Amino acid sequence: MPSLSDAISDAGRGARATVVILGTGGTIAGTSARAGDNVGYTAAQRSVQDLLAAVPALAAPGAPAIEAEQLAQLDSKDMDHATWLALAQRVQLVLARPEVAGVVITHGTDTLEETAWWLHSVLATPKPVVLTAAMRPATALAADGPQNLLDAVTVAATPGVQGVLAVLAGQVFGALGLRKAHTYRPDAFTAGDGGPIAVVEEGRLRPFRPWPVAAGRGAAALPADPQAWPWVEIVASHAGARGDGVRALVAAGVRGLVVAATGNGTVHRELEAALAQAQAAGVVVWRSTRCADGVLIGAVAEAAGAAAALSPWQARVALMLSLMG
CATH class of the missing domain: 3.40.50.1170 (L-asparaginase, N-terminal domain)
Known part of the structure; x- marks a missing residue:
């Protein structure tokens, strides 16, 4: 070269x-x-x-x-x-x-x-x-x-x-x-x-x-006011996880949540219950992994869709753009 x-x-x-x-x-x-x-x-x-x-x-x-x-x-x-x-x-x-x-x-x-x-x-x-x-x-x-x-x-x-x-x-x-x-x-x-x-x-x-x-869609297609962009946050699954944080985010108006899941997309049962409630309330929930290397595989990957091969930080960007329509 x-x-x-x-x-x-x-x-x-x-x-x-x-x-x-x-x-x-x-x-x-x-x-x-x-x-x-x-x-x-x-x-x-x-x-x-x-x-x-x-x-x-x-x-x-x-x-x-x-x-x-x-x-x-x-x-x-x-x-x-x-x-x-x-x-x-x-x-x-x-x-x-x-x-x-x-x-x-x-x-x-x-x-x-x-x-x-x-x-x-x-x-x-x-x-x-x-x-x-x-x-x-x-x-x-x-x-x-x-x-x-x-x-x-x-x-x-x-x-x-x-x-x-x-x-x-x-x-x-x-x-x-x-x-x-x-x-x-x-x-x-x-x-x-x-x-x-x-x-x-x-x-x-x-x-x-x-x-x-x-x-991508091109910069001209982006909404002109960043303050109006969809609010997307990341929540992490871990030992002793609780759903209170998810419920607080939903109450505050969050539109999307990305879960930094353990391993191959597993989520603590308390957090998973709160995320199901969030989805029922209209919040879009995507799942990624908190592992530094690797991607989600198998049935979990099929359910995760676009987020399966992304880090939580990348998935947050992708979900925000998806919610922009």
């Missing part, structure tokens, strides 16, 4: 391909008072332009043309639906430009897997949308953000790549199956049984299997 220096041309006219980088904050833009402190930092402090300045290779001859925008400045634990809407709309608009090869989104790691699935489910484009992040702040002695950003641009600029992807620690993941699996290590992400789709090695992309396709 081509390297970053083998920048693609625009429809054969010799112009450099353009990669648009949208900044949303996160640890990759975080700072700490001490260079050796990898956990006591404040996220979302540096601009996307600052992040670019830390990667000289992106300004080198032969690199794609880069455009950068600060779309948001959040610690991703605080990601919200309004930002998701703005992000989907902006990505769709940018990718409609013929000279744009792909989009890179700098993001926090905490909810990156949710944003990736949201964009996969919403966008309608053959071009790549690449999320990247960092586990260490920009002020760390060995910050991982600059290399991750360089790798993400490499992926976004490579001809033939498509779909919503995440690039971290040299690995390229699809949105489906993406999980943050470690609280600290730079290689914190996995993709369950499927593993990474590709790797980036010294500026070159080595794919293992076909790219996913983002074939």
Whole structure:
């Protein structure tokens, strides 16, 4: 596969391909008072332009043309639906430009897997949308953000790549199956049984299997007011589970519930009784598993439908979009 220096041309006219980088904050833009402190930092402090300045290779001859925008400045634990809407709309608009090869989104790691699935489910484009992040702040002695950003641009600029992807620690993941699996290590992400789709090695992309396709309804089809989007929550089954939380959510007006079930979709009897009551009251209930790897199988999977192969966090997004109609 081509390297970053083998920048693609625009429809054969010799112009450099353009990669648009949208900044949303996160640890990759975080700072700490001490260079050796990898956990006591404040996220979302540096601009996307600052992040670019830390990667000289992106300004080198032969690199794609880069455009950068600060779309948001959040610690991703605080990601919200309004930002998701703005992000989907902006990505769709940018990718409609013929000279744009792909989009890179700098993001926090905490909810990156949710944003990736949201964009996969919403966008309608053959071009790549690449999320990247960092586990260490920009002020760390060995910050991982600059290399991750360089790798993400490499992926976004490579001809033939498509779909919503995440690039971290040299690995390229699809949105489906993406999980943050470690609280600290730079290689914190996995993709369950499927593993990474590709790797980036010294500026070159080595794919293992076909790219996913983002074939959603399109950002224009989303309701304009995020406050009016269907309220969907996640409840977990566990030892000693009670149904009071479910009943409280129903009374408060929740429209959908995703159950993070134990094992292959099993649910504590007390919680299951409350969920049956919720369904009788018109609340839509989907079932997933709280296990980090694997999917629901057998009769449970058939009953779970779309949620069988999704994490609870992905299933919440899918149920919310389903309730939007």
